[in-house]
Amino acid sequence: MVMATLLFALLSLFFGRYPKPGFSIPLDWKSNALMRSILFNVRLPRIALALLAGSMLSASGYAFQMLFSNPLVEPGFLGVSQGSAFGAALMIVLGASSTVAVQVSATVFGLLALAASYFLARRFRFGGWLLRLVLSGIAVSAIFSSALAVVKLVAEPTKDLQDITFWMMGGLWNASWAQIFSIVWVVILCELIIISQRWKLNLLSLGEKTSFSVGINVKRDRTILLVVATVGTTLVISITGLIGWVGLITPHLARKMFGSESSFSLPASMVIGAFFLLVSDTIGRTLLPTEIPIGLVTSLLGAVIFIIILSLKHQEGKV
Amino acid sequence: MNILELHDVSYTYPSGTEALKEVSFSIEEGSSVALLGSNGAGKSTLLDVLLGMHPHASVTLCGKPLSSYGRKEVGRLIALVPQSEHFNFSFSLLEYTLFGRSPYLGQMQSPSALDAQIAWEALAEVGLAGFEERSITSLSGGEHQLLLLARSIAQQSRILLLDEPTSALDPANRRRTLSLLKGLHSRGKTLFFSTHDVNFAAELATHVVMLKEGRLLAAGLKEEVVNTKMLTTLYGTEMRAQTFDGHTLMY
Numbered sequence: 416m417v418m419a420t421l422l423f424a425l426l427s428l429f430f431g432r433y434p435k436p437g438f439s440i441p442l443d444w445k446s447n448a449l450m451r452s453i454l455f456n457v458r459l460p461r462i463a464l465a466l467l468a469g470s471m472l473s474a475s476g477y478a479f480q481m482l483f484s485n486p487l488v489e490p491g492f493l494g495v496s497q498g499s500a501f502g503a504a505l506m507i508v509l510g511a512s513s514t515v516a517v518q519v520s521a522t523v524f525g526l527l528a529l530a531a532s533y534f535l536a537r538r539f540r541f542g543g544w545l546l547r548l549v550l551s552g553i554a555v556s557a558i559f560s561s562a563l564a565v566v567k568l569v570a571e572p573t574k575d576l577q578d579i580t581f582w583m584m585g586g587l588w589n590a591s592w593a594q595i596f597s598i599v600w601v602v603i604l605c606e607l608i609i610i611s612q613r614w615k616l617n618l619l620s621l622g623e624k625t626s627f628s629v630g631i632n633v634k635r636d637r638t639i640l641l642v643v644a645t646v647g648t649t650l651v652i653s654i655t656g657l658i659g660w661v662g663l664i665t666p667h668l669a670r671k672m673f674g675s676e677s678s679f680s681l682p683a684s685m686v687i688g689a690f691f692l693l694v695s696d697t698i699g700r701t702l703l704p705t706e707i708p709i710g711l712v713t714s715l716l717g718a719v720i721f722i723i724i725l726s727l728k729h730q731e732g733k734v
Numbered sequence: 735m736n737i738l739e740l741h742d743v744s745y746t747y748p749s750g751t752e753a754l755k756e757v758s759f760s761i762e763e764g765s766s767v768a769l770l771g772s773n774g775a776g777k778s779t780l781l782d783v784l785l786g787m788h789p790h791a792s793v794t795l796c797g798k799p800l801s802s803y804g805r806k807e808v809g810r811l812i813a814l815v816p817q818s819e820h821f822n823f824s825f826s827l828l829e830y831t832l833f834g835r836s837p838y839l840g841q842m843q844s845p846s847a848l849d850a851q852i853a854w855e856a857l858a859e860v861g862l863a864g865f866e867e868r869s870i871t872s873l874s875g876g877e878h879q880l881l882l883l884a885r886s887i888a889q890q891s892r893i894l895l896l897d898e899p900t901s902a903l904d905p906a907n908r909r910r911t912l913s914l915l916k917g918l919h920s921r922g923k924t925l926f927f928s929t930h931d932v933n934f935a936a937e938l939a940t941h942v943v944m945l946k947e948g949r950l951l952a953a954g955l956k957e958e959v960v961n962t963k964m965l966t967t968l969y970g971t972e973m974r975a976q977t978f979d980g981h982t983l984m985y
Contacts, residue, residue, distance in 0.1 A: 630809030
């Protein structure tokens with residue numbers, strides 16, 4: 416799987432619209448400055464971002480599904496996606512001149528949404544901790560959705576509204592080495608923390624009493640992993656915009672192939688996530704003369720895979 | 735030696751419900767204690783307190799306050815068999831049983847071959863040998879209960895807490911569970927189990943704790959505590975306790 420992903424990463428370097436549409440290996444790249452620039456400053460950072468974002472979104476999705484003991488949740492579960500979307504839209508409407516400002520705002524509001532979900536859940540007096548988190552996540556998502564709708568209403572329709580719409584459809588067209596280096600260390604740290612806690616993820620997917628009885632500090636460990644998964648997700652989507660389905664689908668695929676125990680299926684899920692996003696981006700930038708936002712490609716591919724998985728699940732009776 | 739002691743333990747839920755009121759009793763190491771009481775008497779809350787889920791300074795484990803132990807230390811001393819467990823992911827039976835080895839693992843450690851051997855032996859003990867690779871989502875109710883027991887056996891704790899271990903079992907699986915628990919008890923494991931199955935309690939318990947509306951009604955040796963009057967008071971309906979051939983029968 417790792418080899419296939421690396422091989423496809425190498426091949427996708429030669430997919431594009433220059434020197435001709437589709438797949439072409441430019442033999443004159445050493446002497447062609449434009450080709451070199453396209454390969455190393457446009458396509459390579461884009462491929463690197465796809466691998467980084469795909470693995471992080473997948474790791475977050477996997478962690479969320481285990482932490483909530485629910486195979487149908489994804490990283491945006493606690494209002495993070497809607498919070499980030501609001502943050503990005505707000506900065507676009509306020510006329511931010513740099514993409515960094517949009518990224519920072521998206522990250523800050525994504526984390527604010529997580530904090531709001533967490534503190535609301537602590538104040539709720541209904542149900543267990545997980546149910547309270549789910550309910551507060553729904554409430555926070557709804558609040559940021561409404562706020563986002565207001566921002567879109569007042570956005571200047573010929574430019575700002577288009578920018579907001581594109582951000583919400585996701586895309587890697589802005590990928591640059593500078594952007595990647597601004598997040599890569601923290602994202603890799605988040606990934607390493609999640610991988611190091613893969614055994615604990617198994618235990619946290621059990622009932623709260625069972626997890627507790629086998630020596631887990633349930634509330635502390637769950638909170639730490641939620642924060643780590645959310646920070647990683649927020650940093651990624653601050654650059655890529657909203658990309659759905661990766662965090663939902665790839666853990667399912669990994670569990671189908673390697674079983675539910677996280678020692679194998681978590682790393683596998685991350686590799687599949689990287690591969691899935693890379694394939695989606697390559698399709699998005701080569702299929703049509705104009706680029707298809709990656710969020711649309713992942714939604715389409717994800718929905719098809721989801722239907723197939725659910726059909727298989729029905730036959731086998733297991734996740 | 736008392737392995738667990740409670741002194742005036744009270745617990746009120748954040749909603750204001752007072753679940754336990756000044757409950758005091760002790761559990762001898764190696765005893766088998768049945769926790770009896772009507773629905774809502776506070777049995778589950780008491781099990782949670784003994785597990786350490788509601789930290790309480792007045793609960794002592796092996797002579798030290800339970801709250802002074804680390805989570806893994808408690809996991810090595812006390813195992814829990816919940817009433818049931820809802821499985822959302824299809825772990826294999828061996829993987830699930832291995833989860834019982836967690837109190838012995840470091841922060842980032844995975845189970846060793848020795849842990850796998852212990853888990854395999856626990857599965858064999860409950861009669862699930864040969865099904866190690868089967869998915870936990872494909873188990874029947876009886877097998878489900880046996881698997882929960884296998885995980886707790888793999889945990890190799892000194893105390894086993896069981897929350898209504900026979901509530902969903904047919905007579906054959908009930909007998910099998912009883913036999914397994916008797917075996918564990920005979921090997922020195924301390925059992926503390928809540929149950930509505932009073933005859934299961936009569937067959938397995940050496941001691942009985944009775945809870946009524948969150949208060950301790952009685953605690954002591956089965957022969958001293960269980961009688962017609964106490965059972966009728968405990969359940970608020972006419973009950974009888976009789977002894978035939980040295981066996982107590984409650985109905």
